Amino acid sequence: MGTWSTVCTTFFAKRILGFIEKRVNFFQADKAALNVYCLRAPSNVIDPDVCHKLHDHVSKKLTQSIDKDQLIVYPLFRKEFVSELWQTSTKLLVSIEARTSDSEDFNQEFNLITRFIANGGHVMLLIDPPNDSLSGNRSEFGTILSDPLTDVSERFVTNGQSGVTWQWSIQSSIPHLELDSSPDKQRTRILVGSGSDGSQLTVRVVVMLVDCVNQHPHMLLEALRLLNIPCANSLLNPHSEIETKASADRIVMHYLVGPNEQAITPEKMQSNLLTLKNNANETQYAIQPIYSSDPSLPAGFSWTEYLSTLKTHVLGRALLWAESLPSSYSLGERLLPTLPADSGLVIVSNQQTEGKEPSNAVSSSVNLSLNLIGRGSNRWISLIGQASFTFHMTLRRPCTITPDSNASFPFMNLVTLMQHVVALAIVFASRRIIAGRLGLVRTEDPEPEPESLANLKLPGPAIRVKWPNDVYVVDDEIRSSASGTKAGNRGILGKLAGLLTKCTMVDSRQVDFISGVGINVQNVIPSICLQQVLDDVQPTAVSITTAEVIAQVLNQLERLIMPVVDPKSTRDLDWLLDLYTKCWIHENQRVLVQTPPVASGDNPRACIIVGLDKFGYLRVRDACDGAEYTLHPDGNSMDMMRGLIRPK
Missing domain, CATH: 2.30.30 (SH3 type barrels.)
Incomplete structure (x- = not known):
């Protein structure tokens, strides 16, 4: 039935008018979050390796072109695309088309993208023709780009009711090519789609050949400029390289030695890290031991605040820190076999630059600077200002049973609930920190019990868990006023945190966990951050640090787990589940x-x-x-x- 790019020029305008006319002044609304997503629909026509290379290339060029203080490139898999969650934070959707859609897929994609544009979003469509020729009938890839410029605007203007207009136009980014018969002129054109709510035309869609990204890099900048996307000038400077990478040669990791030094001595930790270097291209880690009593601790991490906030018995007492790491989770995963039980080790870095490829990745994956992969191969991007850390925790079945406790302790149930509990700990930690800044909990006060944090109503938006292990900021009033299954994203202000948990069963009584966590603390990109939540209600409060957040999450996690595995405690799984459901966003959904x-x-x-x-x-x-x-x-x-x- 033709390609996305072909069909969109013929009846896209008519359909989008139906969406726009139901909304008022959406073209004047701009998203606060500035994300750039790449969508690549699965293809059974093109070699998967070709798809990967194409995505890698486009993503690299996008990363070099955008203003990275305001934007970030994020890979969007088809499963996440059809879920529509990306629309809450996306400024620009970049779609790379290299095949003909079947009718079912096309209509689904078409409706999602149309609604996104009608809601104020921007789309860049990059066409990858299956052959070198763009000539032919209207059903071939990108033939619209070879049409004469004369009267194109008039042919593709669609007027609706209420003064709403959609208009297509074609422009050449190399003007002199329009004056001759150069066969390249159709390849240097940009198809521009603009919409008006009755006041002014606003560019919402640009279409061009993906080859232009490489052969004519200025066209990418021009397309981004047309879409009002903040740009850097790195593509114009061949000596500029903006990709952030941890040194591939050697990373110095500061090792805060825990109170049980004999469990993992600095020498043992260095030996463990050396065993990870399997070939010459892998990163080499060097250990520099430090102690909490040292008069001078390394700059770059708030050690004093971390140590003063940390109230745990085990978790976080031993800490590995580096300014930049490829991935704390991958490092923790590889270290796990060498770690003793109850090491409590936490691995932290200010920035993480790589992600590992999920085993079930489809041909649509984009290899970007990522650090975590969550459920369904979701990616969690690490930025400066984000609390990105991985910790090791040992869970044991209670050895003794008291008359007041459950004689058949459901150990494996607790294991499967661990991701839920970590997410709940993030919610409690965030609420505890904000409550402290607002003076609701004073330094001299006893720590609030988990029940108090679950029932705590703070001014401003609420911090809640989305089943099973994501943390979101929501407007409870808007959320509660929405009814039925169409409530959707109403009241959802943004994703605050995500996590990935992996367990290894040592025996029937012991399970080891590695959990990777990403929490937006000071970074407003890609969604919303904890500092924003605080600033909304108390802009003069002391700023929140990533060190404080990490320590507080570990505090809350121990406070949730220890009573459940304590044979003398009457708190059980029902207690945990009750706390969890008090804090989730799915009440009577x-x-x-x-x-x-x-x-x-x-x-x-x-x-x-x-x-x-x-x-x-x-x-x-x-x-x-x-x-x-x-x-x-x-x-x-x-x-x-x-x-x-x-x-x-």
Whole structure:
């Protein structure tokens, strides 16, 4: 049925008018978050290696071109694309087209992108023709770019009601090519789509050949300029390289030796790190031991605030810190076999520059500077001002049982709930810090109990958990006023934190965890940060540091876990689950559940989320017959923000 670029020029304008006319002055609204996403739909026509190289190349050029103080390039997989969560923070969607869409995929993509534009978003479409020729009929790739300039605007103007207009125009970024018959002139053109809400035309879409990104780098800057995207001039300077990379030769890591020095001596830690260097191209780590009693600690990390905030018995007492790392999670994952039980080691860096490729990556992956991969291969980008850290924790089954405790302790249930508990610890830590800044908790006061933090109502937006392990900032009033499954992203102000947890079972009584965490503390890109939440209610308060946040998360995690595994405590899994659901965003959320076969007459079922089971899976109740079901993520695709749950 033709390509995205071909069809969009023929009836895109008509469809977008229907969206725009339902919204008032959306073209005048600008997103506060300035993200750049790359979408590449899966292809069965092109070699996956070619797809990877194409993405790597475009992503590198984009990274060099944009103002990195305001923008960041982020890879968008198809699964995340259709979930629509990206629309809450995206300034520009970059789509690389290199194949013909089938009708179902096309209509889904088309509707999502159209709504995004109608809501004030920008789109850059890069066309990768399957052959060197752009001549031919309208169904071929990019033929619109070879049309004469004469009367193009008039041919592609669409007027709607209420003064709304959509207009296509073609311009050449190399003017002299329009004066001759050069065969390259069609390759240096930019198709520009502009919309007006009745006052002025605003550029929302640009289309050009992907080859121009490499052969005519100034065209990329011109396209970004047309879309009002802040640019750097690095592409015009061949000697400029903006990619941030940790040194591939040697990284000095400062090792804060814990109180149990014999568990991991500096010499043992250095030996462990040396075993990770398997070839000449891998990073070499050097250890510089430091102690909390040292009169002078390395600059770059708030050691004093970290140590004064940390109240744990085990977690975080030993710490590895570097100014920059490829990935704290990858390093922790590789160190795990060498770590003794209860090491409590935390690995921290101010910036992390690489990510590891997920084992189930599709051909749409983009290799960017990333540090964490979450559920569904989601990426968490590390920026200056973000608390990016990885910690090791040992979980043991209680050895003794008291008459007041559960004789059959559900150890494996606690293991599966660990990602939920870490997310809850982030929520509690964030609330605790803001409460302290607002004077609600004084230094001399006892630490608030978990129940108090779960019920704490702070002024301004709320910090809540999204099942199972993401942390979001939400406007509770807007969220509560939204009803039905169409509530979607209403009241969602941005993602604050994400995490990845991996466990290794040592035996039936011991499990070791490596958890990688990313929390936006001072960085307003790519979404929202903790400092913004504080500034909204108390702009004169003392700034929040990443060191304080890391220490507070570890404090809250120990306070949540220790009572549950303590045989003398009456706090159990139900206590944890109750705390979790008090802090989540899914209270009485309505969802549509599709059950196989999807085409059956009773699909989808309208259900209400009622809680979690003992393993942390969602429990829903059928709104019609009252039957309750447990939904397992392994067999279902759960788009919680859209209120849709369907079989994979």
